[in-house]
Amino acid sequence: SASNTDHRILKQVLESCKAPSNSKHVLQAHAHIFKLGYGTYPSLLASMVTAYRRCNLPHTARRLLLWFLSSSPNVSNTNLIIESLMRSGEYGLAKKVLRKASDRNVITWNLMIGGYVRNVQYEEALRTLKDMLSFSDIKPSKFSFASALAACARLGDLHSAKWVHSLMIDAEVELNPILCTALVDVYAKCGDIETSKEVFYSVERNHVSVWNAMITGFATHGLAREVMRVFSEMEAEHVSPDSITFLG
Template sequence: MKMGEADVAKKVFEKMHTRDLVSWNSIIGGCVKNARYEEGFSYFRKMLRSEYEPDGFTFASIITGCARTGALGHAKWIHSLMIERKIELNYILSSALIDMYSKCGRIEEAKAIFDSVQKEDVSVWNSMINGFAVHGLASDAIAIFTMMEEKNIPPDAITFIGILTACSHSGLVEQGRKFFDLMETHYLVHPQIEHYGAMVDLLGRAGLLEEAFDLIKRMLVEPDVVIWRAFLSACRTYRNSDMAEVAVEKISRLESGDYVLLSNTYSSLRQWDSAARVRDGMKQKGVHKGSGKSWVETGGLIHHFKSGDHSHPETVEIYKVLEKLISRTRMEGFMSSTELVLMDISEEEKEQNLNYHSEKLAVAYAILKSSPRTEIQVSKNLRTCIDCHYWMKIVSRILNRVIIVRDRIRFHRFEGGLCTCGDFW
């Protein structure tokens, strides 16, 4: 069901005089597939009040919604309902639950489920490996892979995407090379575009740009925009504008992220004219920079924020909390990473730009609505920036709180002034 079709489906469903289990599952599943998670949750609650009991298909859809939003409160509620209603776990539901808890920041619960369920199907193992991967726990992911070998569960292509991603997030270059070779030589799993992408990401993050570029040239499949974007991101991190331009030339259809990465690379080198040229190109082609969005779950509701957002009903209180946090972090030595701001403007203006990133607003709101020392969890649609990452570390220390941020790439757990990523993301 596509986005436009979803609206039609909703109208048809609302007009139905009689609804059966299939129609309920269709509308809930359609909402989740179209990223209308809150609508999916709403329909699920209505279903619970109807004469029809949710089945395994219903729970599979709603679990996916919890995983994609990172809504831990919803996740716990859904899981408790499954236990209460004695829903039998098959490999699909087991995999989904492991994935849900992993993406809701509860890797311990995910592992507990993994340990308790049947594991004949490779998808259950893959969910656990991917869970450890996004949490940056490469040694745990490798341990699960070793268990698979001992249990004679043959890994598939998805297994190796997970294990290579785990190596990438932990900077395990040698292990990543080993698994990439092992995949084809021992398990006869031929590298696909996703495996090459994970390797380019691994090598690029480690600063091995020449090796990453050589791998791209040796690929047995045509490099796609994702491959070149991963390489472009590495060029930005290591401030290599020449290679960044090569990557951009190879991307057949530029999207806003590609322009922004190139502009970031020029800006970090203080090549303002080149950065301005890229921004002008965006304007001429009508390309808009994708906006960062963050969300946090409190009181059973999911609250959304954009950078510099003033739309929330409690905006005044949120900004008061944020300003106090900014003041306290500065007293602890925090200095904004103003080189990240793309424009050639004053340092003061750059600081203002960075101070109100969406994840900072979400954290401020979570602090406003929670008790001291309780854990905070925030999700974001983009990769968290260096400035926010450094700021979160200091906030976790001065407030003595655990702050978990799930960005587009992985989980960051801030505690006592440190992050589980080891500043490698």
């Protein structure tokens, strides 16, 4: 439709504005957006905020964001703007939205934790999980834990990995292949290959990713004999290897 075309073109214009010399184009796009009634569209709003910051107009970006928050957006719109800001690498602004949002749900927190991981802000991801537990009645989901474990793995932070794992045990989280893989992977990457092995043999191993995590873990620790043994067990349990298996 025409409205979708306008929306897409305006978003592309904003995303192309990456220097102070483009500020005039941002202002023109901003005027068009409000003239067409798109001012409250979260994805366009996030693009405008990001464009203003790239064009060295942080105060305008901040005013626009505060205007959005003053309108008491519903949780869906709050989540959409957090997601858009995280995709643009604007995790600092996403954090401001989280702090000022009047309504949050588990998706809000997951977008923050996962967004920090994607933006290589691993300590912030773990800090946000702690905030979720301390200042919210919302319980972490499987996605919350998977993102937190990914952060621990990137940091090589064994203490935090054990903390996240203990939270999962206390919450009686039912492990899916993603979480099984994440647990095997995080302990191996944090240097505790024995616990990685214990986890591997205590979880369901019907998905190739779980086997890949164990094989990669043993390979990283230089345990070639263990790699071959696990590969043989994998064949015996009729789990088909993939390209990652052989890279391990």
